[in-house]
Amino acid sequence: MQLAIPFQANGKLNSKADEFIIDYDSNKNQYQNLVNFITAFPDKVININIKSEINFKELETLNKIGKIKIILNPRKWALSAQFVEKGIDFYFKKELIPCNYYQLHSILSLGVSDIYIQDDLCYEMDNVKNYCRQYGVNLRVVLNTIPHSMLINQEEKNIVFYRPEDTYFDWYFDIAEFDVTTQDNKINWNLLNVLYDTYFINKRWYGNLQEIIKGLPFEVYNKSLVPDFNECKLNCKMKCRNRHSICNKCSQFLDISNLLVAKDIRFDFS
Numbered sequence: 487m488q489l490a491i492p493f494q495a496n497g498k499l500n501s502k503a504d505e506f507i508i509d510y511d512s513n514k515n516q517y518q519n520l521v522n523f524i525t526a527f528p529d530k531v532i533n534i535n536i537k538s539e540i541n542f543k544e545l546e547t548l549n550k551i552g553k554i555k556i557i558l559n560p561r562k563w564a565l566s567a568q569f570v571e572k573g574i575d576f577y578f579k580k581e582l583i584p585c586n587y588y589q590l591h592s593i594l595s596l597g598v599s600d601i602y603i604q605d606d607l608c609y610e611m612d613n614v615k616n617y618c619r620q621y622g623v624n625l626r627v628v629l630n631t632i633p634h635s636m637l638i639n640q641e642e643k644n645i646v647f648y649r650p651e652d653t654y655f656d657w658y659f660d661i662a663e664f665d666v667t668t669q670d671n672k673i674n675w676n677l678l679n680v681l682y683d684t685y686f687i688n689k690r691w692y693g694n695l696q697e698i699i700k701g702l703p704f705e706v707y708n709k710s711l712v713p714d715f716n717e718c719k720l721n722c723k724m725k726c727r728n729r730h731s732i733c734n735k736c737s738q739f740l741d742i743s744n745l746l747v748a749k750d751i752r753f754d755f756s
Contacts, residue, residue, distance in 0.1 A: 487656045489686065490533060490626075490663045492673050499682055505531040505661065507557075512538040524552035533557055535579070540565060542572060549574050555599055566596040575599035577626070585635055590617065600624040600661065604633040608646040611658050611720045624660035629685055631665050632701040644719065644726055644736040647699050649708060650685045652716050665700055709753055710746035715739050 490505035491497075500506075506527065510520055524532050534548075535557040548554050555575040558565070560582035569576045577600035584590040585605030593601060594617075601623055607614050618625055627633075629648045648655070655662065662685070666678045684691055684698060691698060695706040718735055726733045746752070 487659050488661045489682075490531075490661050491678060491682075492666070494673070494675060497675070498679055502682065502686075503530065505533055505555075507533040507535065507663070509535045509537055511536075512541065512544075517544055521548065521551065524548055524554065528552060531555060542568060542574075545574050546572055563596065566598075570597035577601060580628075583633075583635070587617075590614070594618070594621045594623055598623060600626050602626050602628070602633075604635050606724060608633050609719055609722050609724045611654075613721075615658050625658060626661045626663065627655070627659040628663045628665050629655075630681055630699050632699065634701075642703070643740050644724070645703075646716070646719060647695065647702055647706075649695065649711075649716060650689050650691045650698075651708070651713060654717065654720065658720075704740075706740070707743060707747045710743045710751065711753070712739055712742070713753060 488504035489499075489502060490507055491499055491503045493506040493508050494500065508523070520534075531553045533555045536559075540556075540562065545554070545556065549572070555577060556569065558569075558576045558578050560578050563578070563582075566576070577598045578593065580602060582593070583602045583604045584593050585603075585607060587607070590601075590603070590607060601618065603614060603625065615625060627648070633646050664678055664681045664685075666674045666681065668674050681698060691708045693708065695708050696702045696704075715736075722733070725731045726736070
């Protein structure tokens with residue numbers, strides 16, 4: 487699984503990343519500076535979040551001198567055919583993420599190079615991964631967020647969240663990111679370093695997962711949660727939603743975790 491991070495001049499993680507994510511606005515930034523930037527990192531894929539009008543002539547030039555992907559505003563989806571025709575990789579911002587197979591097929595058919603998923607699709611990972619592979623599309627994941635489109639209450643124990651200890655990342659996901667944007671739209675570089683160390687180096691978190699996962703609606707003390715907690719959900723197809731289903735594994739595992747926390751019992755992940 488590769489790593490995509492926001493670019494930081496002289497950043498600690500620059501050498502670790504496979505892809506950089508940058509913003510570009512032709513009304514504020516000089517095109518030649520963008521050319522120079524892409525030329526300076528020939529071994530990196532540069533994900534360009536364009537905040538101005540699309541200039542295909544400029545993008546074609548950039549595509550020749552380096553490896554680029556365009557992060558496209560969903561409102562500009564009608565330009566998809568031109569990206570495909572010109573051989574420029576693109577994918578949509580996180581405002582357009584499929585949550586079912588109809589939406590997945592619709593977005594894949596536009597010719598995207600990468601895609602995020604959420605909701606029901608996260609419970610059919612084998613099928614979704616194979617389907618994306620048929621199109622040659624990369625699956626992207628934001629590891630420290632909840633891949634759900636609706637507000638979640640504390641009773642929804644079957645939600646998907648990604649633990650640093652999970653071992654299935656490399657199989658299902660091609661490119662990982664972290665959400666380290668603050669409320670005032672700045673990058674928390676210290677948090678990025680912590681999350682990288684947690685998910686890629688140590689692969690451990692000893693405290694409450696709410697400390698590192700945005701939107702997690704209830705406390706999860708990681709060291710008291712059974713190691714394969716998430717693996718049982720990967721392809722369960724949310725059978726618990728069936729009116730005749732008696733599956734409540736997620737709730738049971740979390741209840742057991744709370745009992746272990748109360749008794750100060752922890753799993754040894756070493």
